[in-house]
Amino acid sequence: MRAFYSVSETEIAGSLLEETPEFVPQELEPYLPDERSAATANVGVVAATVLTAVAFVIHGYHPYADDGGIYLIGIKKTLNPALYPYWSDFALEFARFSLFARCVALFTHISALNLMTVMMLIYVVSIWMTLFAAWRIAACCWNSRAGCYGAVSLLALCFTMPVAGTSLVLMDPYVTARSISMPCSLFAMALFLESMQIYRQQGRLPWRRLCLCAASLAIAAMIHPLMAAYAMGCVILLACSSLAHGRRRAGAILAVCLFSIAAAACVYGLTPAPTPEYAQVAQARTYWFLDCWHWYEQFGMIAPLALLAAALLPTDTDRSAPGPALAQMAIAAGVIALIVAMLFTRTSSASYAIARLQPMRIYQMVYVVMILAIGEFAGRRVLKRHYWRWAMLFFLVGGSMLFVQMRTFPDSEHIEFPWESPGSFSSGNGWEQGFVWIRNHTPNDAVSALDADYITAAGEDAQNFSAIAERSALPDYAKDGGIAAMAPRLAGEWIYGEAAQKNLNEETDAQRENRLRSSVEWFVVSRSTKTDFPCVYRNNAIQVCRLPRH
Numbered sequence: 299m300r301a302f303y304s305v306s307e308t309e310i311a312g313s314l315l316e317e318t319p320e321f322v323p324q325e326l327e328p329y330l331p332d333e334r335s336a337a338t339a340n341v342g343v344v345a346a347t348v349l350t351a352v353a354f355v356i357h358g359y360h361p362y363a364d365d366g367g368i369y370l371i372g373i374k375k376t377l378n379p380a381l382y383p384y385w386s387d388f389a390l391e392f393a394r395f396s397l398f399a400r401c402v403a404l405f406t407h408i409s410a411l412n413l414m415t416v417m418m419l420i421y422v423v424s425i426w427m428t429l430f431a432a433w434r435i436a437a438c439c440w441n442s443r444a445g446c447y448g449a450v451s452l453l454a455l456c457f458t459m460p461v462a463g464t465s466l467v468l469m470d471p472y473v474t475a476r477s478i479s480m481p482c483s484l485f486a487m488a489l490f491l492e493s494m495q496i497y498r499q500q501g502r503l504p505w506r507r508l509c510l511c512a513a514s515l516a517i518a519a520m521i522h523p524l525m526a527a528y529a530m531g532c533v534i535l536l537a538c539s540s541l542a543h544g545r546r547r548a549g550a551i552l553a554v555c556l557f558s559i560a561a562a563a564c565v566y567g568l569t570p571a572p573t574p575e576y577a578q579v580a581q582a583r584t585y586w587f588l589d590c591w592h593w594y595e596q597f598g599m600i601a602p603l604a605l606l607a608a609a610l611l612p613t614d615t616d617r618s619a620p621g622p623a624l625a626q627m628a629i630a631a632g633v634i635a636l637i638v639a640m641l642f643t644r645t646s647s648a649s650y651a652i653a654r655l656q657p658m659r660i661y662q663m664v665y666v667v668m669i670l671a672i673g674e675f676a677g678r679r680v681l682k683r684h685y686w687r688w689a690m691l692f693f694l695v696g697g698s699m700l701f702v703q704m705r706t707f708p709d710s711e712h713i714e715f716p717w718e719s720p721g722s723f724s725s726g727n728g729w730e731q732g733f734v735w736i737r738n739h740t741p742n743d744a745v746s747a748l749d750a751d752y753i754t755a756a757g758e759d760a761q762n763f764s765a766i767a768e769r770s771a772l773p774d775y776a777k778d779g780g781i782a783a784m785a786p787r788l789a790g791e792w793i794y795g796e797a798a799q800k801n802l803n804e805e806t807d808a809q810r811e812n813r814l815r816s817s818v819e820w821f822v823v824s825r826s827t828k829t830d831f832p833c834v835y836r837n838n839a840i841q842v843c844r845l846p847r848h
Contacts, residue, residue, distance in 0.1 A: 342437065345447065346430040349454040352692070353425050356700045357458045357471045358712040360759070361417050362720060362730070366472025367762020368392065368777055370417070372399040374768060377406065377413065384745050384770040385795070387788055391781045397520045398475040414716035417473045424477040428469060429454055431484035432670060438491040439621040440674050448677020449670040451688075455695045458703055461665050463595030464658050465585040468665060471703065479522035483529035483663065486514040490533050491620045494540045498618075528631075528660040531558075535630045539623035547618065551630050558634050559641070562652050566642045569651035575789040577650070582775070583783045586653040587645045599661070602668040603632045609671055628667035635660045654784060709757040720766050728839025729758045732822060733766035735835045736842060740769060740820060747814050747821040750775040750799040755824065757839050763822070772799055772817060803827045815845055 362370065375382050375389045376399045382389040393399040406416045429450055436449040457469035470476060489511035496504045515533065518526035531554075538550035572580060584590035591599070606625045610617070617626065635657045642652035681687045704712060710727045714720065720730035729752075736746065746769055753760050753776050763771050773782065773795030782792035798813045803823050805813075807830055814821060823829065823841050835842040 342433040346426050349429050350426040353454040353457055356696050358703050361472050362762050362765045363472055363760045365474045367765035369474045370765040373402050376403040381768055382770050383743050388778050388781050391785050395523055396475055418716050421473050427481035431481050431488050434488035442678040444682055445674035445678035449673035452673030453669050456669055461662050462598035463585055463591035466662050475522035479518040479525040482514045482518035486511045532631055532663050535627040539626040540618050542618045555634050562638045562642050565651050566649050569649045572650050576786040579782045579789045580650040581645055582779055587643055588639050602664050603629055628664045631660050632664045707759045710759045728837045730761050731837055732840040733763055736767040745770045745818045747772050747799050747818045749802040750796045
């Protein structure tokens with residue numbers, strides 16, 4: 299497998315003539331970043347635009363779901379400080395170290411557009427930027443235009459692929475800070491690869507490109523500091539992998555590995571032992587700990603490294619060229635993250651400081667490189683100009699991903715457009731409809747309770763209550779638990795909220811009143827739950843009920 303090698307046009311043409319003598323596919327011009335042809339640049343723009351539409355249709359759009367709902371709460375709170383007067387620390391925690399919520403709120407205010415329209419625009423633009431950045435990486439690493447098409451097409455088709463056991467996908471079907479940090483990270487890598495290519499060919503450092511690379515990382519850091527730090531680590535490893543001398547290259551990568559382990563050891567050793575409350579929160583985040591991963595998640599941790607290593611087996615190519623350097627960077631990043639995670643992120647660890655940094659999240663970039671490599675190999679060696687083969691790729695891979703997404707959100711519209719109220723369709727999500735009723739019929743300072751695991755209930759589709767209802771709620775197990783895990787000071791509040799709402803659907807009215815009367819006035823339970831409290835709203839999925847006043 300020679301997926302990472304920038305082969306010559308003569309070599310490509312010769313191999314293709316042997317296999318398909320009827321034609322020779324058009325190749326990219328030899329890639330000189332400072333002399334890139336307008337035609338090649340336009341091809342990337344067109345390819346990214348077409349594939350953005352394909353990705354949007356396949357992967358759908360669910361702005362209130364999962365982490366999208368968490369970030370939406372912060373934006374709404376920034377736009378309207380009167381919202382979420384209780385438990386507001388959970389609404390604003392992600393805004394403490396990120397400018398994402400403030401930037402989106404500012405753009406919404408300046409543009410005078412509806413917030414949900416702005417969110418969809420950000421979603422579409424983030425997809426386009428990610429695909430165009432991937433095209434630039436592919437064009438720098440490979441000469442074959444068919445290979446570049448294959449690389450970017452496969453990435454677009456696989457956006458919602460899970461990244462091992464990290465609780466991440468390549469690109470979320472909603473807007474989060476990662477929607478901005480991902481394309482910025484890829485642009486930084488593309489600009490660095492182009493800079494190294496110019497230096498190899500012309501013997502000069504293109505400072506403008508290097509400054510743009512640094513600017514991309516800076517923007518990512520302002521939006522999502524953690525993912526930006528891992529992106530910067532990838533760029534540093536890319537610089538080490540681009541060294542021409544083999545021993546220097548290996549020594550530089552080893553030095554980065556040792557530095558990373560030493561830094562993790564210092565953080566681990568200097569951080570105080572967690573409180574019992576925080577330990578309870580942290581241990582509930584099973585995706586932090588390799589010893590909690592399932593076998594298939596562990597396979598997803600090893601397989602990308604093996605595939606990328608297989609791509610480097612041939613020895614007749616310059617390992618410092620862009621393609622091999624990219625492969626070595628991804629392998630090194632994955633191995634370093636794996637070593638750090640194995641040493642410092644166990645459920646029995648004396649400190650959860652490194653677990654909170656989630657080192658395995660760097661695998662998001664490892665997966666991107668792996669998919670680009672597989673797509674390039676398929677496009678150059680298998681798909682070529684056989685249009686029916688390309689159709690089969692889109693039908694099989696795209697159809698499979700569409701099926702998975704439809705099964706992931708079976709009770710929600712596949713694309714939730716901003717001009718439609720959540721759950722407004724006749725076949726809409728009953729949970730969303732109930733949350734909208736609460737938004738329209740309760741005061742701003744109303745506080746609600748739901749089952750602690752409501753987000754995993756049948757038919758709920760991970761839709762966030764507070765993002766839709768715009769009302770405060772007791773902290774839940776899943777999403778608010780993730781916030782508390784990143785902010786130890788919220789551990790006590792999360793434990794209280796989770797305990798007060800645990801098994802809310804199965805409790806008696808007396809138990810509900812005893813747990814909730816000091817905290818909430820409203821509670822939401824499933825349609826099948828038995829209660830004698832007045833329920834002012836019912837649909838096929840839920841009941842919205844009121845605790846009696848004393």
